[in-house]
Amino acid sequence: MNSLAQPAKWEKVLWPLLAGAVFLAGWHFSVKYSGSKIFPSPVDVQKGVAELLRKGVLWGYIVDSLRRVGVGFSLAALLGIPAGLILGWYPAAGQVVNPVIQMLRPISPIAWIPLSIVWFGVGDAAAIYLIFLGAFFPIVVASMNGVRNVPSMFRRAGRNFGLKPAQLLAKVVFPAALPQIIMGLRIALGIAWLVVVAAEMIAVDSGLGYLVIDARNSGKRYDLVVAAMLLIGLIGLMLDIAFRRLEKLKSVRWGFRLEA
Amino acid sequence: MTLLVRLRPVAFIAVLLVAWHIAAARQAVHLLPGPIAVAFGLVELAQRGLLVKYVVASLFRVTWGFMSAAIIAIPAGLAIGWYRRAEMSLNPLIQIFRPISPLAWIPISILWFGVGDVAAIFLIFLASLLPLTLTAINAVESIPTVYINAGRNFGLSPASLVYRVLYPAVIPQLIIGLRITLGIAWLVVVAAEMIAVNSGLGFLIVDARNAGNRYDLVVAGMVLIGVIGLLLDTGMRSLEGIRSLRWGYSED
Amino acid sequence: MAQAFKTKLRAEGISMVFKRDGNSTSVLDNISLDVGDGEFLCLLGPSGCGKSTLLNTMAGFLSPTGGEVRIDGEVVTGPDPRRIFVFQERGVFPWLTVEGNIGFGLFKLSRGERERRIAHYIKLVGLQGFEKAYPQELSGGMKQRLEVARALAVNPDTLYLDEPFGALDSITRLIMRGELLRIWEAERKTIIFVTHDIEEAVQLADRVVVMSARPARIQQIVEIDIPHPRDISSPRYLELRDGIFEQIGLAHKI
Numbered sequence: 001m002n003s004l005a006q007p008a009k010w011e012k013v014l015w016p017l018l019a020g021a022v023f024l025a026g027w028h029f030s031v032k033y034s035g036s037k038i039f040p041s042p043v044d045v046q047k048g049v050a051e052l053l054r055k056g057v058l059w060g061y062i063v064d065s066l067r068r069v070g071v072g073f074s075l076a077a078l079l080g081i082p083a084g085l086i087l088g089w090y091p092a093a094g095q096v097v098n099p100v101i102q103m104l105r106p107i108s109p110i111a112w113i114p115l116s117i118v119w120f121g122v123g124d125a126a127a128i129y130l131i132f133l134g135a136f137f138p139i140v141v142a143s144m145n146g147v148r149n150v151p152s153m154f155r156r157a158g159r160n161f162g163l164k165p166a167q168l169l170a171k172v173v174f175p176a177a178l179p180q181i182i183m184g185l186r187i188a189l190g191i192a193w194l195v196v197v198a199a200e201m202i203a204v205d206s207g208l209g210y211l212v213i214d215a216r217n218s219g220k221r222y223d224l225v226v227a228a229m230l231l232i233g234l235i236g237l238m239l240d241i242a243f244r245r246l247e248k249l250k251s252v253r254w255g256f257r258l259e260a
Numbered sequence: 261m262t263l264l265v266r267l268r269p270v271a272f273i274a275v276l277l278v279a280w281h282i283a284a285a286r287q288a289v290h291l292l293p294g295p296i297a298v299a300f301g302l303v304e305l306a307q308r309g310l311l312v313k314y315v316v317a318s319l320f321r322v323t324w325g326f327m328s329a330a331i332i333a334i335p336a337g338l339a340i341g342w343y344r345r346a347e348m349s350l351n352p353l354i355q356i357f358r359p360i361s362p363l364a365w366i367p368i369s370i371l372w373f374g375v376g377d378v379a380a381i382f383l384i385f386l387a388s389l390l391p392l393t394l395t396a397i398n399a400v401e402s403i404p405t406v407y408i409n410a411g412r413n414f415g416l417s418p419a420s421l422v423y424r425v426l427y428p429a430v431i432p433q434l435i436i437g438l439r440i441t442l443g444i445a446w447l448v449v450v451a452a453e454m455i456a457v458n459s460g461l462g463f464l465i466v467d468a469r470n471a472g473n474r475y476d477l478v479v480a481g482m483v484l485i486g487v488i489g490l491l492l493d494t495g496m497r498s499l500e501g502i503r504s505l506r507w508g509y510s511e512d
Numbered sequence: 513m514a515q516a517f518k519t520k521l522r523a524e525g526i527s528m529v530f531k532r533d534g535n536s537t538s539v540l541d542n543i544s545l546d547v548g549d550g551e552f553l554c555l556l557g558p559s560g561c562g563k564s565t566l567l568n569t570m571a572g573f574l575s576p577t578g579g580e581v582r583i584d585g586e587v588v589t590g591p592d593p594r595r596i597f598v599f600q601e602r603g604v605f606p607w608l609t610v611e612g613n614i615g616f617g618l619f620k621l622s623r624g625e626r627e628r629r630i631a632h633y634i635k636l637v638g639l640q641g642f643e644k645a646y647p648q649e650l651s652g653g654m655k656q657r658l659e660v661a662r663a664l665a666v667n668p669d670t671l672y673l674d675e676p677f678g679a680l681d682s683i684t685r686l687i688m689r690g691e692l693l694r695i696w697e698a699e700r701k702t703i704i705f706v707t708h709d710i711e712e713a714v715q716l717a718d719r720v721v722v723m724s725a726r727p728a729r730i731q732q733i734v735e736i737d738i739p740h741p742r743d744i745s746s747p748r749y750l751e752l753r754d755g756i757f758e759q760i761g762l763a764h765k766i
Contacts, residue, residue: 012348019349038371092268099269100276106443106489108450111462111482114469118291153599156573161617161666162593171616175607190359191447197361198451209364216367229364236359254606254648 040223045230048223057211062235065196065207068124069239072131073192080136080188081181084143088177089169094144101140109134109195113202127199127207134195135188142184146177179252186243193236208232293476301480310464315484318449318460321377325384326445333389334434337396338426347397354390362387362444363451370456380452380460387448388441395437399430432500439496446489461485520549520583520670520702521570527578528565538727539565540576545721545730549669550700554713556756557723563706564674566728570704571597571672583670593617595670596663600679604647604659610634611643613658617666633661636695653684657691664695670702677712689715693740710760714753715742722759732759 024042031041040048052058087094109130120126150173158172200209208228215224247253277295284294293301305311340346362383369386373379403426411425453462461481468477528540539562547553555563568574570581572590581588583595591597596617604613614633618626634640637657647655656676663671673692677685693716696703707713713720720734734756738748 011345015345015349016352019353023353039368092265095265096268096272100273102490103486105486106446106493107482107486108447108462108489110447110451110454111465111485113454114465114475114478115292115482118475151602153603154605156591156597157599157603157605160571160591160593160595160597162591167619171619172605175605178607193359194361194363194444194447198363201363201366202454209361212364212367222367222371225367229360229368230356232364233356233358233360236361237355240359250646251607254646 038220038222040226044223045226048221048227049230052211052224052227058231061207061211062231064204065200065209066235068127068199068207069131069189069192069196072128072196073135073189075128076132076135076139076188076192077185080139081143084140084181085147085169085174085177087140088144088147089173094148098144101137105137105141109191110198113199117203122203122205124204126203127196130199130203131192131195135192138188138191139181139184142187143177143181146180146184147173149180150176175251179247179254182243182246182252186240186247189239189243190236193232193239197232208235290475293479297476298479298483301474301476302483305464305477305480311484314459314461314464314481315488317457318453318462319488321380321452321460322384322442322445322449325381325449326388326442328381329385329388329392329441330438333392334396337393338400338430340393341397341400342426347401354393358390358394362448363455366452366455375456375458377457379456380449383452383456384445384448388445391441391444392437395434395441396430399433399437400426402433403429435496435499439493439500442492442496443489446485446492450485461488518549519546520551521545521547521704522582523566523570523579524582525579526566526569526576526581528562528569528574529577540569541727541729542579543728543730544579547702547704548718550702552696552703552716552718553705554717554720555704555706555723556710556713556720557708557728558725558760559708561723561725562728563708563723566723567597567672567674567704567706571595573597593666594668595672596666596668597672597674598659598663598676599674600656600676602679604655604662606647609644609646610639610650610658613647613662614665616662629665633665636664636698637661637691651684652680653688656680656688660692660695664699664701668701670704673703673705675706675708678707685712692716697740710753710756711744714749714756715744720756722756734759 028041028043031039087097112130112133113126116126116129120129154172154176155168158168163171196207197209197212200207201213204210205214208231211228212225212232215221215228280292281294281296284292284297302311305314340350365383365386366379369379369382373382407425407429408421411421416424449460450462450465453460454466457463458467461484464484465478465481468474468481523543523545526540526543527538530537530539543566555566557563565574569576570588572581572588572592572595575589605616608616611630611634614630615626618629621629630643634643637660639654639658639661642650642654647658650658660671660676676692677688680688689712692703705713705716714736717736720736721730722732722734723729724731734752736752738746738752742749
């Protein structure tokens with residue numbers, strides 16, 4: 001719902017460009033007039049990105065971060081979706097296990113850092129474990145709620161056509177819960193991307209999070225800090241866009257509110 | 261539900277605690293403190309006065325960061341959602357900033373505010389700002405046109421349209437957004453305290469580990485973080501239960 | 513009379529008491545009813561009187577607290593593909609296409625046979641050209657026809673319809689009644705149809721079972737002895753309709 005009439009087509013290009021330009025100009029001039037020697041201007045950041053690309057460490061760092069998120073997130077989905085389906089399907093199991101999940105869930109995955117270092121040492125496994133923790137609970141909870149919210153009518157219709165429980169789960173309950181599961185996966189991926197940066201700042205020595213902290217610690221290269229932040233933002237945005245594509249698939253579209 | 265069924269989750273938790281205890285007691289290398297050690301850790305923290313101090317410190321930062329973000333983000337988001345051109349202009353910027361992990365701002369926030377409360381509050385503010393803005397934008401955009409038309413039809417002035425139609429119509433969605441964002445803020449405060457300050461529950465965890473590998477205190481800190489996070493979430497959920505807002509939450 | 517039919521379904525002394533928070537509510541009170549093979553029967557009653565509950569016990573989704581339902585002499589203990597329950601159009605699966613929905617119950621058939629049946633029923637309910645469409649792309653009436661097609665495709669001998677046209681606009685509803693009769697005459701299924709619309713009941717049914725408010729009892733069974741297609745301005749139609757109006761205690765004047 002908007003108060004104004006439909007904007008013209010050219011406005012769709014003009015306004016974002018204008019806002020972007022205003023933002024960059026504001027940033028540039030505030031750095032210039034504050035006389036900051038440390039905080040980078042947009043031009044510095046752009047040079048920083050170029051420098052990172054030239055040095056060639058950047059690709060390695062991006063791949064490291066993506067690998068950690070990929071492995072941790074996939075493990076969380078692989079274990080979390082079946083676990084959530086089972087907990088939603090058997091109310092008794094859900095009733096017993098749910099309080100434990102609710103207690104573990106609000107423990108910030110970052111608070112697990114010391115334990116995960118003790119268990120897995122400084123390295124990939126520790127970071128992956130943290131990402132797994134961050135993604136696992138949202139996925140379990142979304143899958144569980146997805147199953148619980150399947151309208152009883154769908155289950156009845158499935159039973160009416162003579163489906164056995166396993167078939168009912170595969171052909172009715174899972175597809176009916178899928179939109180909510182996908183939404184949970186998307187939220188979990190966002191959290192995973194947030195956690196990987198923290199984990200890399202503390203527990204390992206590669207990846208985009210490490211780049212941020214390293215650029216600061218070794219010589220206060222804030223141009224590289226901001227460059228790395230931008231990359232984190234862009235890659236996170238691309239991951240999110242990829243997931244939104246998934247939500248547009250026709251067999252799950254029905255479950256999402258139509259967007260304006 | 262009979263009493264026996266109600267007790268099942270309690271029994272399950274008891275089983276887990278016993279399993280934890282046995283696993284901790286039997287380990288060859290000391291990797292995990294047992295539940296009893298953790299309980300004593302909590303007592304020790306309480307006796308040293310750190311428990312209350314750190315909990316208050318963390319809550320203080322979350323409150324300020326979250327509140328200031330809400331005060332700015334909600335009106336801004338509502339306005340942006342209402343004016344289509346504003347939304348068109350700002351959406352790309354918001355989309356790029358949003359996935360930047362708030363923790364990646366740690367160096368900048370220390371640069372700007374130094375090591376201390378303000379830096380941590382700033383991080384929480386950042387972490388809450390964009391999710392809340394987006395929630396408010398979406399909330400305005402998903403108000404059914406009939407509500408607006410009905411309001412206009414009854415001759416409401418723009419100001420009373422905002423107050424009597426727009427505002428109540430977006431509240432349920434806003435509350436969900438606030439709850440989710442508070443969860444993120446709670447996650448971020450722990451990280452921020454691990455790096456940027458020297459008090460609070462996040463600091464407790466790092467400090468207990470660095471100063472003498474007191475893993476009993478590490479796990480005690482984690483327990484506190486979990487319990488408080490759960491309380492915050494429950495508190496926000498109870499807002500969703502308020503009757504005049506219930507219509508916004510579909511229940512089958 | 514109904515004796516012309518072979519009995520398909522027999523409900524004997526059906527009672528249903530729901531217990532909640534220590535209170536028990538009697539919803540169905542000692543209902544006995546015979547439904548003939550191939551008969552079109554309407555259960556008519558005010559909203560909330562328990563006619564849906566009765567339908568659900570007949571379909572095997574609920575077990576009655578007293579009495580039993582027999583179909584072809586067999587006691588009903590649960591849902592069965594030989595008798596399909598049609599919900600309002602909300603019962604179609606939104607994650608499947610039109611084809612997928614109609615083929616949903618046909619998983620035991622060979623692929624070729626399945627495709628043949630799907631094509632047949634798409635044609636029967638007039639959804640040609642929408643085979644690959646998803647329910648959200650269909651109108652309410654089309655969704656309703658899709659759900660009927662999905663039910664017919666498994667070749668059940670009984671259909672239970674729970675206010676199937678309740679969510680449609682009155683014009684679509686009229687068209688759908690005609691379609692349902694056409695399909696019924698082509699396939700001769702036993703149909704038990706729940707409605708609170710007196711006109712609908714008199715237009716469709718061989719017999720109308722008029723039910724009282726909660727706890728539901730059978731108030732009267734009205735035989736509609738007008739051959740199809742029915743002229744809804746004929747004196748006999750108006751007489752039967754007004755009889756039911758009176759039975760329920762409504763004046764037919766506004």
